[in-house]
Amino acid sequence: MDLQIALILGQDGVVNGAVYGLIALALVLVFSVTRVIFIPQGEFVAFGALSMAMMQAGRVPATLWLLLALAVLTLVVEAWRHQRGQPVDWASTVVWTLGLPALASALVLLVKPESLLLQAVATLALILPLGPLLYRLVYRPLAHATVLILLIVSVALHGVLVGMGLLFFGAEGFRTPAFSEARFDLGGIPVSGQSLVVVAMAAVLVVAMFVFFERSIVGKALRATAMNRVGARLMGIPTELSGDLSFALAALIGAVSGLLIAPLTTVYYDTGFLIGLKGFVAAIVGGLGSYPLALAGALLVGQLESFSSFWASAFKEVLVFTLIIPVLWWRSLNSRHVEDEE
Amino acid sequence: MTSRHLTLACIAALALVWGFLPEFTLTVMSYIGLYALVASGLVMLTGVGGMTSFGQAAFVGLGAYATAWVCTSTDVAGWLPAGFPAALLPWLGLVLGLVCTYAVARLLGTVTLRLSGHYLPLGTIAWGLSLYYIFGNLDVLGGFTGLTGLPPLTLGGFSLASPLHLGPVIWAVLLLALWALNNLLDSREGRAIRALKGGRVMAESMGVDTAHYRIKLFVLAALLAAVSGWLYAHLQRFVNPTPFNINIGIEYLFMAVVGGAGYLWGAVLGATLITLLKEQLQDWLPRLLGSSGNFEIIVFGLLMLFVLQRFADGLWPRLAGWSQAFLKPSAPSARAVAASRLDQRVLPAAGEVLLDARAVTRRFGGLLANNNVHMSLKAAEVHALIGPNGAGKSTFFNMISGVDTPSSGEVRLMGEAMQGRPSRDFAVLGLGRTFQHVRLLGQRSVLENVALGAHRRGHRGWIASMLRLDRAEEAALLAEARHQIERCGLGEFADRPAASLALGQQRVVEIARALAGQPAALLLDEPAAGLRHLEKQALAQLLNQLRAEGLGILVVEHDMEFVMNLADRITVLEFGEVIAEGTPAEVQVNPRVLEAYLGGELNGAGA
Numbered sequence: 010m011d012l013q014i015a016l017i018l019g020q021d022g023v024v025n026g027a028v029y030g031l032i033a034l035a036l037v038l039v040f041s042v043t044r045v046i047f048i049p050q051g052e053f054v055a056f057g058a059l060s061m062a063m064m065q066a067g068r069v070p071a072t073l074w075l076l077l078a079l080a081v082l083t084l085v086v087e088a089w090r091h092q093r094g095q096p097v098d099w100a101s102t103v104v105w106t107l108g109l110p111a112l113a114s115a116l117v118l119l120v121k122p123e124s125l126l127l128q129a130v131a132t133l134a135l136i137l138p139l140g141p142l143l144y145r146l147v148y149r150p151l152a153h154a155t156v157l158i159l160l161i162v163s164v165a166l167h168g169v170l171v172g173m174g175l176l177f178f179g180a181e182g183f184r185t186p187a188f189s190e191a192r193f194d195l196g197g198i199p200v201s202g203q204s205l206v207v208v209a210m211a212a213v214l215v216v217a218m219f220v221f222f223e224r225s226i227v228g229k230a231l232r233a234t235a236m237n238r239v240g241a242r243l244m245g246i247p248t249e250l251s252g253d254l255s256f257a258l259a260a261l262i263g264a265v266s267g268l269l270i271a272p273l274t275t276v277y278y279d280t281g282f283l284i285g286l287k288g289f290v291a292a293i294v295g296g297l298g299s300y301p302l303a304l305a306g307a308l309l310v311g312q313l314e315s316f317s318s319f320w321a322s323a324f325k326e327v328l329v330f331t332l333i334i335p336v337l338w339w340r341s342l343n344s345r346h347v348e349d350e351e
Numbered sequence: 352m353t354s355r356h357l358t359l360a361c362i363a364a365l366a367l368v369w370g371f372l373p374e375f376t377l378t379v380m381s382y383i384g385l386y387a388l389v390a391s392g393l394v395m396l397t398g399v400g401g402m403t404s405f406g407q408a409a410f411v412g413l414g415a416y417a418t419a420w421v422c423t424s425t426d427v428a429g430w431l432p433a434g435f436p437a438a439l440l441p442w443l444g445l446v447l448g449l450v451c452t453y454a455v456a457r458l459l460g461t462v463t464l465r466l467s468g469h470y471l472p473l474g475t476i477a478w479g480l481s482l483y484y485i486f487g488n489l490d491v492l493g494g495f496t497g498l499t500g501l502p503p504l505t506l507g508g509f510s511l512a513s514p515l516h517l518g519p520v521i522w523a524v525l526l527l528a529l530w531a532l533n534n535l536l537d538s539r540e541g542r543a544i545r546a547l548k549g550g551r552v553m554a555e556s557m558g559v560d561t562a563h564y565r566i567k568l569f570v571l572a573a574l575l576a577a578v579s580g581w582l583y584a585h586l587q588r589f590v591n592p593t594p595f596n597i598n599i600g601i602e603y604l605f606m607a608v609v610g611g612a613g614y615l616w617g618a619v620l621g622a623t624l625i626t627l628l629k630e631q632l633q634d635w636l637p638r639l640l641g642s643s644g645n646f647e648i649i650v651f652g653l654l655m656l657f658v659l660q661r662f663a664d665g666l667w668p669r670l671a672g673w674s675q676a677f678l679k680p681s682a683p684s685a686r687a688v689a690a691s692r693l694d695q696r697v698l699p700a701a702g703e704v705l706l707d708a709r710a711v712t713r714r715f716g717g718l719l720a721n722n723n724v725h726m727s728l729k730a731a732e733v734h735a736l737i738g739p740n741g742a743g744k745s746t747f748f749n750m751i752s753g754v755d756t757p758s759s760g761e762v763r764l765m766g767e768a769m770q771g772r773p774s775r776d777f778a779v780l781g782l783g784r785t786f787q788h789v790r791l792l793g794q795r796s797v798l799e800n801v802a803l804g805a806h807r808r809g810h811r812g813w814i815a816s817m818l819r820l821d822r823a824e825e826a827a828l829l830a831e832a833r834h835q836i837e838r839c840g841l842g843e844f845a846d847r848p849a850a851s852l853a854l855g856q857q858r859v860v861e862i863a864r865a866l867a868g869q870p871a872a873l874l875l876d877e878p879a880a881g882l883r884h885l886e887k888q889a890l891a892q893l894l895n896q897l898r899a900e901g902l903g904i905l906v907v908e909h910d911m912e913f914v915m916n917l918a919d920r921i922t923v924l925e926f927g928e929v930i931a932e933g934t935p936a937e938v939q940v941n942p943r944v945l946e947a948y949l950g951g952e953l954n955g956a957g958a
Contacts, residue, residue: 046469048476150660156469157403161608162659164405164601169652175644286480289473297469323488330477337470338462 016198018315024204024273026311027211031266032288033295033303034218035259040297041235042255044156045148048163051285052170053136053263055278058271059174061132062183064122071177072135073117079142080106086146101141101253109138125188133264140260141253149252167282174278182275185268207269214265215304218258231255283326287314290333296340306336353679354671362526369519377514381586383619383626384521388579390606390618391528392572397604398612398665399536400568401548402464406475407603409482410573412595413452414580416486418444419498419590424491438505441585448577456573460566471569479597486592497591504585514586521582528575529615531817536615538816539828542803544568545792552754553790558778558807558868567813576603598648602629605651609658611665620667625651690827693808696781696869698901699765701731705872705903706751706782711760713746713927720746722927723760728872728903733894735914736907738924739947744907745787745876747924751905752784752874753777765871779807783870785861787877787907793850797841797860800849802832804867835863840889855881859890866897873897873904879913891917915939923947 032050039047060070084106091097116122116131147166151159189202222228234241234251242248263281270276270284287310294306310329317328352360372380389407397403421427421444459478463471487495503512504520511517535541543564546554551561584590602625610621632647640646658665699705706728713721721743728734738744749755751762753774762769765780783804791800805828811821836845839859844852849860858878865873879887887910894904894917908914914921915935923931923944931941938944 046473147656154659154663155401157397157401157472158659158663160469160472161397161403161604162656164604165652165655165659167652168598168601168648169656172644172646172649172652176640176642176646176649179642180644283480286476290477293470293473324484326484327481327488330481333474333477334459334462337474340470341462 013197014319018319019312020198020200020204022312022315023308024207024311025314026308027208028266028270028284029287029291029310030304030307031211031214031262032285033291033307034215034300035262036285036288036292037295037297037300037303038218038231039255039259040292042231043144043148043152043252044159046156046160046163046297047256047259048160048282048285048289049143049167049170050259050263050288051281051283052167052174053139053260053281054267054270054284055174055276055281056139056170057132057136057264057267058185058276058280059178059183059267059278060135061128061268061271062185062276063178064117064128064131065185066183067121069117070132070135072139073113075173075177076110076113076135076139076142079139079146080110083142083145098247098250101250105138105141105145105253105257109134113138125186129268132268133261136264136267137257137261140256140258144252144256149249152252171279171282174281178278180278182277182280183271184275185271187272203272207273210265210269214262218300227254287329290329290336293333293340294336352677354674357674357678365522366519370515374514377518379626379630381514381518381521383622384518384525385579385583385586386603386606386626387619387622388521388525388528388582389576389603390610390622391525391532391615392575393603393607394610394612394615394618395532395544396568396572397607398614398617399548400544400565402565402569403472403604404475404569404572405472405597405600405604406479406482407572407576408595408597408600409475409479410452410456410576411580411583411599412482412486412590412592413455414445414448414577415584415590415595416492416498416580417448417451417577418581418584419501420444420492421447422501423498426491437502438508441502441504441581444584445578445581448581449574452573452577453570456570457566460569464562464565464569471565475600476597479600483592483596486595493591495592497589499589501584501588501590503588511585517582517586521586524578524582525619528578529619532615534819535813535817538821538825539802539806539809539811540813540816542795542799543806545795545799546803549792550790552774553786554803555774556752556754556778556784556786557803557864558775560773560775571813598645602651605655607665608655609665611667613664614667614671617665617667620670621665624666628654690830691823693805693824693827693831694869696871698871699730701729701901703730704728705730705765706905707761707763708747708751709761709763711747711750711757711762713743713750713755714758720927721750721757724924724927724929726751726922726929726932728905730871730903731898731901732919733898733904733906733917735918735921736905736924737909737911737914737921742924743927744924746927748787748874748876748907752782778868781869781871782874783865783868783872784874785858785865785876785878789854789857789861791849791857791860791864794848796846797836797849797852797863798829798832798845800860801836801864801867802828804835804864805831805869807868832863832867835866836860838866839863839893853881855883855886858882859886862890862893871902873902875904875906875908877908878906879908879910887913 035050036047039045056072060072063070087097087102113131113134116134120127122128122131143166147162148159151162187203188206191202193200222232230241230246231251231254233244233246234248238248267276288307291306291310292303294309295302310332313332314325314329318325321328389411393404393407418441422440459474463474486492492498503510504517505511511520536544543554543559546557546559547561547564554561606621606625607618609624610619611617629647632650636646637643662669704727708724708726711721711724724747736744736747746755750757753769753772753776756771764777764782767780769777809824809828811824815821833845836842839862841856841859841863844856849857852860858881862875862878879890882890891913898904906914906918918935921933921935921938922929923938925947930943930947931938
């Protein structure tokens with residue numbers, strides 16, 4: 010290996026690491042707010058990429074039918090809860106079950122976007138509401154369950170979504186056109202415009218999330234819920250809405266990640282799982298609690314993956330997933346006293 | 352007819368009809384047995400121990416690949432001495448599979464099980480994926496095509512080549528495993544395993560090394576999976592990576608959860624349901640959906656979500672509930688065993704210092720929760736720790752019981768420095784405690800809860816418990832537990848589930864549990880809260896009696912009448928500092944104490 014190859018691999022690692030970083034942020038966010046270890050995060054990535062690919066092929070993405078079905082189901086559940094006298098936040102319900110699905114349907118069925126940008130917008134409108142709808146249908150009834158049960162639920166949901174992915178998109182993979190066809194030459198290293206788009210977009214999202222959590226009242230409310238659920242509720246923060254919002258953000262981040270990687274690699278219906286798990290390895294570096302450490306972990310995972318694909322490509326996945334062992338070992342060194350789990 | 356009779360009748364019926372079943376049914380039955388073996392390990396892990404694993408399929412794979420490699424590799428044949436009987440190769444493969452599985456599970460357990468519970472399952476997902484790719488990419492293991500041409504198992508020269516002959520072996524192994532696991536759960540070690548789920552702080556305070564037990568339980572589940580893999584390899588006679596993928600690992604968990612993750616028979620029920628359902632779905636779904644693929648995962652996933660939301664305990668308890676209509680409850684085993692003698696502690700002489708806290712300080716960030724606190728507890732005295740809410744009593748209590756470590760200062764128990772040592776070491780040295788928020792295993796009987804307190808007075812291990820070699824010790828432990836329950840006045844409740852008692856009574860159960868460990872020092876956190884007047888009197892009488900026997904008792908309590916009548920010495924905390932120490936009479940007239948409790952300046956108190 011010479012320096013040039015090392016730099017190319019390093020660049021690949023940064024691009025992949027940026028995507029894993031986004032996923033890791035979403036996972037940390039969802040876990041800290043709702044205690045859900047959200048294994049299906051990767052499915053948002055695959056659904057986003059494949060919905061985009063289907064629109065480009067001039068077909069209606071089947072995720073639209075999933076979205077509409079979930080919206081109707083959620084409406085039924087909320088009406089039933091209303092009937093039983095449970096408090097229902099109708100404003101947010103209307104946004105998730107009517108507003109966004111209507112927007113997505115209009116974009117996909119009526120506008121039939123031709124431009125990349127509008128197709129991307131339509132994809133985001135399709136995927137984003139899936140987050141809060143799945144939260145309400147799947148996780149909310151179990152809001153008081155243990156982390157372990159919620160994790161098992163996540164794995165079950167992952168199974169359902171992957172199976173549906175196969176049904177919707179078939180077993181073959183897709184690659185979408187790049188957002189930027191530009192090519193640069195940085196000191197002899199070829200850099201594709203798409204790579205820059207990925208890194209820039211990831212940076213923008215990270216900064217936007219930072220500003221959202223530090224400056225906006227809603228972001229602060231989410232942070233408060235993450236720190237102390239009961240305390241936040243006593244302060245009048247609707248913790249249910251926190252669940253909605255964190256899942257919406259996770260779905261948004263997942264869909265954006267899908268759009269970003271689809272031009273770089275062929276995406277299959279089950280690609281999301283591996284991407285999501287790499288995000289997990291990154292998030293675990295920060296103990297599922299620290300955003301900066303999760304980002305650092307993502308870059309580490311990206312580099313490890315990229316260099317191991319050069320040295321031992323058959324064992325690329327093995328090396329990346331085995332990284333979790335030394336990481337966990339390192340974390341366990343810092344925990345001295347046993348603590349009770351919720 | 353009791354449920355035990357029904358079980359035996361079912362096994363006998365199965366054995367009788369086995370020879371007459373069609374080949375296809377025999378194959379399905381054999382697979383159900385194999386899957387149930389894996390699922391039973393998951394029941395122990397998930398439903399009983401409160402952990403879980405998505406990577407059990409990888410352990411099955413280790414067991415299968417180990418024997419496949421040993422039986423087919425020319426390298427292995429070369430290393431073995433000439434004339435090594437071929438019939439023994441599968442047994443060599445079994446040993447190799449168990450050794451590899453043990454090593455991997457031990458390593459994974461060691462790095463994850465000291466962390467919170469969700470790191471183990473996440474680790475097993477990663478490990479399950481890794482191993483799948485390792486199987487698929489190692490040429491020596493045949494890559495993604497796998498290894499073929501495995502010999503059948505032979506037992507005493509008799510070949511077990513077909514499901515007709517191997518099936519009974521599989522089911523015998525399964526039933527044996529269920530019997531052993533059932534025995535394990537019904538023992539001292541089983542109580543400790545169940546305690547893992549009830550909160551690790553409590554289990555540690557009873558002297559259980561929770562990390563060690565979690566690792567052992569994980570290794571046990573992994574070994575069961577490896578045995579299943581070994582049998583699988585010799586049933587299939589070839590192996591490839593597909594059945595050991597993470598998806599199958601998730602399916603094993605579905606079996607355990609759908610069947611009932613807290614019940615050993617739930618594993619068999621779940622394995623049966625999922626296997627039969629999968630058979631049907633693989634038939635129907637492609638026809639229904641017009642394309643072929645692994646669609647049954649959608650149905651399994653939805654089924655799982657439904658079960659978790661509606662029947663959190665799985666389907667087995669439902670089935671057991673229906674069958675109660677025509678089954679008599681099983682009588683507790685009547686075989687009388689002479690109880691062995693438990694470890695006895697020699698209590699220190701009255702007045703000897705048991706617990707000594709010197710200059711204990713605890714900071715949480717900028718908050719000084721305890722500042723330079725001195726306190727000692729002597730044998731044969733009742734020492735009360737009082738103070739207004741937020742005075743730092745609970746923090747201090749945690750530090751003298753090993754739940755937390757002081758930022759500076761010293762805690763000595765029986766003369767030994769204890770800073771940084773886990774609470775189970777405190778239990779071994781003779782410290783028993785109760786909790787402010789009751790920590791009992793609500794579903795288990797009062798007797799079992801109290802017997803957990805005597806954990807460190809017995810020594811029989813997992814294997815002895817599985818083989819029922821622990822009965823004499825178990826009888827002694829239960830007798831001791833019953834004795835302590837009666838002594839605390841709860842004899843009539845001994846066999847009721849702990850959660851069915853009133854809160855005040857549950858606090859007394861905690862005292863009985865602490866006493867079962869025969870402590871020298873007893874730490875009680877608000878023992879009188881929630882008790883009625885007569886119950887308080889009975890409690891005071893009990894504590895007086897314990898003091899007379901030589902125990903040192905530290906009580907944190909808000910009920911002043913109770914404290915003042917009982918305590919020999921009182922330490923008063925406010926804002927993390929000791930503001931007074933002395934006899935009840937001294938403390939009652941101490942101006943700083945009056946100020947702390949009544950608030951404001953006591954104007955004119957001295958006038």
